[in-house]
Amino acid sequence: SQQGEEDPQALSIQEGENATMNCSYKTSINNLQWYRQNSGRGLVHLILIRSNEREKHSGRLRVTLDTSKKSSSLLITASRAADTASYFCATEVGAQKLVFGQGTRLTINP
Amino acid sequence: DAGVTQSPTHLIKTRGQQVTLRCSPISGHKSVSWYQQVLGQGPQFIFQYYEKEERGRGNFPDRFSARQFPNYSSELNVNALLLGDSALYLCASSAVSYSNTEAFFGQGTRLTVV
Numbered sequence: 001s002q003q004g005e006e007d008p009q010a011l012s013i014q015e016g017e018n019a020t021m022n023c024s025y026k027t028s029i030n031n032l033q034w035y036r037q038n039s040g041r042g043l044v045h046l047i048l049i050r051s052n053e054r055e056k057h058s059g060r061l062r063v064t065l066d067t068s069k070k071s072s073s074l075l076i077t078a079s080r081a082a083d084t085a086s087y088f089c090a091t092e093v094g095a096q097k098l099v100f101g102q103g104t105r106l107t108i109n110p
Numbered sequence: 111d112a113g114v115t116q117s118p119t120h121l122i123k124t125r126g127q128q129v130t131l132r133c134s135p136i137s138g139h140k141s142v143s144w145y146q147q148v149l150g151q152g153p154q155f156i157f158q159y160y161e162k163e164e165r166g167r168g169n170f171p172d173r174f175s176a177r178q179f180p181n182y183s184s185e186l187n188v189n190a191l192l193l194g195d196s197a198l199y200l201c202a203s204s205a206v207s208y209s210n211t212e213a214f215f216g217q218g219t220r221l222t223v224v
Contacts, residue, residue: 033212033213035215040147040149040198040218040220041217041218042114042200042215042216042217042218043153043200043202043215044215045212045213045214045215048212088152088153090152096141096143096158096160096165096166096204096211096213097143097155097158097166097168098143098145098153098155098202098213099155100145100152100153100154101152102150102151102152103151103152
């Protein structure tokens with residue numbers, strides 16, 4: 001079963017705009033990770049945020065984690081056409097077992 | 111350095127057949143995990159192996175099995191294939207088996223069962 005649920009399921013924005021995706025989960029976690037997947041290929045790790053962290057940045061990415069609400073958000077600033085992909089949150093439930101949500105399909109329009 | 115490599119990239123099998131998928135982890139990585147991703151869904155955990163021992167198993171039938179070799183490469187075997195086994199099978203490797211570590215994924219094997 002899927003633990004994480006991403007919202008929205010699909011998002012279409014103009015190049016240069018910011019994209020925000022949300023993830024909710026159900027159980028206690030060790031960490032939460034965000035991955036990108038291009039056209040049904042392999043997953044690319046974007047960022048990991050530990051359960052005792054509230055916010056983390058990596059380049060144009062900003063991730064927040066609210067363990068009291070069991071939710072996380074991924075913000076991509078100044079979007080580019082190359083950011084078009086599906087984005088998944090994954091919670092680590094037990095060592096190395098990742099539980100993924102259904103993903104957000106992000107489309108960046110030129 | 112090479113990333114996680116999976117073979118084959120695509121495969122078509124008939125219902126009832128058996129299939130073996132292969133994964134080579136990043137050099138130095140001892141942990142390999144397998145995931146199944148059905149179209150339109152997120153990946154689902156199948157197995158994790160560390161140091162050749164099974165460390166975790168997801169909610170999959172016994173038709174699914176795996177093993178890890180002394181060089182840390184791994185095989186996923188699926189017997190008696192069903193149409194519903196059609197999916198992208200992803201392999202992930204990491205340096206260690208404990209939490210808070212990054213997993214690196216291969217490009218996957220797309221299995222089609224007809």
